[in-house]
């Protein structure tokens with residue numbers, strides 16, 4: 001019987017023979033260039049690779065051999081940058097990565113944020129949801145808009161990403177639930193004030209579902225468009241497995257960003 005040589009490990013396959021780019025289904029290994037500590041629970045990984053056509057709000061699937069895959073929003077696309085909260089087995093394994101280690105990525109996937117035809121959009125992030133806001137702000141600034149960012153956390157320690165937004169010249173309103181930094185209370189409080197004062201014409205939100213529901217309410221009440229990024233457990237990321245179905249919508253392909261038009265009940 002003919003002997004077959006063992007197949008090379010996926011990582012050792014010829015990169016040129018593997019599908020990559022926007023429709024790449026096979027994860028490709030990228031080196032970790034830098035690990036930035038945001039706080040005790042959250043780290044940002046700058047990887048040695050680019051996804052030049054990716055847009056803010058899109059996500060990639062990350063994989064480590066021996067683990068399942070998980071979706072992460074792109075904090076930036078050039079170089080690929082992910083901000084990751086350690087909440088379970090996979091994300092804890094990611095937190096053990098150091099510069100020079102490999103992380104396998106496929107994507108980008110999903111519907112991105114798209115500029116609304118307004119001058120003063122409000123960008124709202126809670127927890128690690130702040131991750132894609134600087135990427136989004138950069139895109140909106142490039143089309144001449146003047147975004148204002150709102151960053152919320154439970155305590156001062158939970159507030160991340162402010163410097164990246166400020167470095168772009170974006171004004172940032174910080175809130176903490178315990179009042180240890182910025183305004184005391186939920187991040188939706190100053191957002192409501194800005195809308196009531198006519199200082200915001202569209203909402204963009206990334207964060208916990210409670211925050212997104214509150215933003216949807218505010219958008220309805222003030223009749224402004226809202227683009228909100230909804231997270232769900234995801235399996236394939238390309239609309240086949242159905243794991244991320246929510247009210248008849250496959251969030252991996254029809255989301256994660258969903259637009260709420262002004263006047264939607």
Ligand SMILES: Cc1cc2nc3c(=O)[nH]c(=O)nc-3n(C[C@H](O)[C@H](O)[C@H](O)COP(=O)(O)OP(=O)(O)OC[C@H]3O[C@@H](n4cnc5c(N)ncnc54)[C@H](O)[C@@H]3O)c2cc1C
Pocket residue numbers: 059069070071072073074082083084085086087088089090091092128131230231232233234256
């Ligand atoms: C489109 C999208 C973008 C995301 N972007 C980021 C990101 O930028 N940074 C980041 O840190 N995380 C992000 N996540 C969440 C991330 O995928 C999960 O935290 C990760 O899968 C957890 O894997 P784990 O094995 O570490 O923990 P698990 O054991 O799988 O989960 C630990 C706990 O986290 C919660 N959880 C995990 N995943 C989800 C989910 N999809 N929806 C609701 N609750 C969940 C559950 O309460 C669970 O008990 C994103 C998810 C989606 C769908």
